[in-house]
Amino acid sequence: MRSVDAHLAEILATVRPLAPLELDLEQTLGATLAEDVTSPVPLPPFDNSAMDGYAVRAEDLAELPVTLPVIDDVAAGSTELRAVGPGHAVRIMTGAPLPAGADCVVPVEWTDGGTVSVFIDRRAEPGNAIRRAGEDVQAGEVVLKAGTLIGAAQLGILAGVGRKRVLARPRPRVVVISTGSELVEPGGQLAPGQIWDSNSFTLTAAVREAGGEGFRSGSVGDDPAVLLDRLDTALVRADAVITSGGVSMGAYEPVKEALSPLGTVAFEKVAMQPGMPQGFGVLGDDQVPIFALPGNPVSSFVSFQLFVRPALDKMRGLPAGLPQTVAARTTEPLRSPSGKRSFLRGVLAADGTVSPVHGQGSHQLAALAAANALIVVPEDVTEVPAGASVEVMRL
């Protein structure tokens, strides 16, 4: 049997980062920047007020209280500014450019709020409530480096430096196909022997959680020819394909039957539980990676986290490897088969303990849904006593 690490190593040696594209700003959420982005101007571009109040000369506040004539009113966006001469005040709003002559802003709360003249009874020091040009970013400064994952704040600074398009690696497009003649779309009626297809939903959602664009292609039955046809269609738009089911030792294993003859997809037993039967390889002229995951719902989910998620990270140009673990104390004794790495479903609590959920079968999807972590038990460990330290992957 192949180790978890060897299987992941092969996957990571095969998948390549996606080529960068010029993406419209609104398409960049979840993309990875492929250029250093600089600001063409200083930010803020001009000295401006940090508060609603009055722009004055601090020297005019030497003796308090004082009443000054209000000679102008500037809102954010104002362009025509009158200079503030000695003994003058200009009413100013947050973000409005600071008029020449003024060296501080008196917040409106320290005044009577007058519009013709203003009564001020509290001192403001020079520079008070002024945001200087360039104090966030200098012109020409790099604001985001190549390799940065674009989240909301990063997208914000791209807009903030005026970019409409940027060079970035897009989110990988992943088509998800489930196999099995027992599967029925949720919402439909179950005949005897049938179950609702959950894997195509789980895996498509997992792709989205992992920063990819998931496309659920639904389920095909057990006919390898139908699956090959569906894969042909998928390859037109996919950067990767995931199938579920049809990879073990049964009489009807459409994924194995369809893909084994191609010679580019290998089926292995990986020393893990759940998730032992795994297929991986590439399809078509573009060598699109395909992950043929086992059909048991917990097995396909765990396989996704261990193998597909790191592959998507690599395709996105991000550091890729097994999910991080944290140490926790198990509240109950654990058992694990010899020679396999177990990923038991558990609930990690704020006090640093983890409790295995009841129902550790590969088919027990409700138990998975109640878990927030996978407890990792190494290959050479078969029993863990209650209270012992274990490594845990957060879900």
Ligand SMILES: Nc1nc2c(c(=O)[nH]1)N[C@H]1C(S)=C(S)[C@@H](COP(=O)(O)OP(=O)(O)OC[C@H]3O[C@@H](n4cnc5c(N)ncnc54)[C@H](O)[C@@H]3O)O[C@H]1N2
């Ligand atoms: N004789 C052996 N039998 C099995 C072995 C083995 O080594 N020898 N391995 C077992 C292990 S471990 C796993 S995992 C499963 C993997 O089976 P397949 O990948 O071939 O998956 P299926 O047989 O199609 O389905 C397994 C199970 O999962 C249910 N399923 C499948 N697809 C979905 C879906 N989209 N939504 C919900 N549930 C699904 C399916 O009904 C089966 O109950 O094989 C073991 N057997």
Ligand code: MOO
């Ligand atoms: O190894 Mo299978 O994935 O447990 O049921």
